[in-house]
Amino acid sequence: MPLPSTALPAPSPAPATPHPLRTRSFRLLFTGRTLSLLGDAVIPAALALAVLEATGSTSALALVLACSMVPKLLLLPLGGVVGDRFDARTVALAMDLVRCATQLLVGIQLLSGSPTLWVIAAVEVAGGAAGAFAMPTSAPLIKGTVSPEALQRANAAMGIAHSASRVGGPALAGALIWTVGPGWAFVLDAATFAVSAALLCAVRVERVTVPRRALLDDLKEGWREVRTRDWYWTSLIGHSAWNGAAAVLMTLGPAVALDRLGGKATWVLLLQVGAVGLLVGSVVADRVRPRRPILTANLALATYALPLVLLAVAAPAPLTIAAYGLAQGGLGFLGPLWETAVQRAVPAHALARVTSYDWLLSLAAMPLGYALAPLAASAWGPEVPLLIAAVVVGGCCLGTGLVPGVRRFGND
Numbered sequence: 001m002p003l004p005s006t007a008l009p010a011p012s013p014a015p016a017t018p019h020p021l022r023t024r025s026f027r028l029l030f031t032g033r034t035l036s037l038l039g040d041a042v043i044p045a046a047l048a049l050a051v052l053e054a055t056g057s058t059s060a061l062a063l064v065l066a067c068s069m070v071p072k073l074l075l076l077p078l079g080g081v082v083g084d085r086f087d088a089r090t091v092a093l094a095m096d097l098v099r100c101a102t103q104l105l106v107g108i109q110l111l112s113g114s115p116t117l118w119v120i121a122a123v124e125v126a127g128g129a130a131g132a133f134a135m136p137t138s139a140p141l142i143k144g145t146v147s148p149e150a151l152q153r154a155n156a157a158m159g160i161a162h163s164a165s166r167v168g169g170p171a172l173a174g175a176l177i178w179t180v181g182p183g184w185a186f187v188l189d190a191a192t193f194a195v196s197a198a199l200l201c202a203v204r205v206e207r208v209t210v211p212r213r214a215l216l217d218d219l220k221e222g223w224r225e226v227r228t229r230d231w232y233w234t235s236l237i238g239h240s241a242w243n244g245a246a247a248v249l250m251t252l253g254p255a256v257a258l259d260r261l262g263g264k265a266t267w268v269l270l271l272q273v274g275a276v277g278l279l280v281g282s283v284v285a286d287r288v289r290p291r292r293p294i295l296t297a298n299l300a301l302a303t304y305a306l307p308l309v310l311l312a313v314a315a316p317a318p319l320t321i322a323a324y325g326l327a328q329g330g331l332g333f334l335g336p337l338w339e340t341a342v343q344r345a346v347p348a349h350a351l352a353r354v355t356s357y358d359w360l361l362s363l364a365a366m367p368l369g370y371a372l373a374p375l376a377a378s379a380w381g382p383e384v385p386l387l388i389a390a391v392v393v394g395g396c397c398l399g400t401g402l403v404p405g406v407r408r409f410g411n412d
Helices: 025-041 043-055 058-085 088-111 118-142 148-179 184-203 215-227 230-260 264-287 292-312 317-345 348-380 383-402 403-409
Strands: none
Touching: 025 043, 025 088, 025 118, 025 148, 025 184, 043 058, 043 088, 043 118, 043 148, 043 184, 043 317, 058 088, 058 118, 058 215, 058 348, 058 383, 088 118, 118 215, 118 317, 118 348, 118 403, 148 184, 148 264, 215 230, 215 292, 215 348, 230 264, 230 317, 230 383, 230 403, 264 292, 264 317, 292 317, 292 383, 292 403, 348 383, 383 403
16 A cells, blocks of 8 residues: 655755766766676576576576575675775775686687586686675775765665666666677677776775774674664665565566566566666655655565555556556665665675675575575465565565664665
């Protein structure tokens, strides 16, 4: 159901500050990240098609995907420690070069005409590990290249780039796959990482001095920064619930669309409207500064319960599609507000570690959703897991409003 208007504080216009893209270092960072995001957006379709064509096995595809996800989950906390201990720019640059090499190797394998599954799987392990070290560097890089007043606009710009890649990436992937083959999609992604690494060489990031400790002490300190902020760890529960619910929707939604909502076209349109909603939400986040950003963002995220409920009851396709667009808009709106709040509240010397725990909890919930949704659907039908997911994500996100720290955290 629609959120009550009284639940959201009236947003005030953002103050007149120079756009962060006028800052040279952030402009270089933004350009490199935008290119690599676009390159990455073509990979899911290309990888799935390439592995299925080479092996004819969905189990092989699952193996390759797991080879990327598992090391990423296992190494994320270590990636956060490395991102805090060492220069975030250097770490990000090195990981761009690693991912350039891995994507190029997969591309060469596919272009050879006789790809080997174990080689692709091994390369995905390396790429997943590189991602675990690269992801926590994003927040320190943004914080270190713009002024505190420009943080929200910088995060919104990154969110817009990410959303735009979600809109254009599938179209570009299709064009590459059907014209020159999936191998060239990986070559393109490798090129974007090479350009990003070159641009990072020219980026100047504010350095932060971090005392050297034992690895376990660093991990404990990062977790303490999470645990002592009630607005942070309770919001992470909501965000993790969202990711688990998204996995349920992505697993069961296509079958519901095929059986009850008009077929493949409905599902494709739903995904495309969702990508546009994500973009719109990021644009809105660039324009407003809610007085209570954490509360507002979490309430917006709770709208993901709407498409889950509508899919469960097989509501008319236009209504379900519109609800999914609204829900993805909530996600696009949350991203810049959340990232800005974290960058402002968390000490710079612990930012990469705190960010790594954020990613870890969010990503870990998705495999759980992927695994449980089919089991529940086979036992009780898709309606039950979809409704359960709706209750969980809605309850967890709305429930953060009961937390004092969430209500108190503000821009004023």
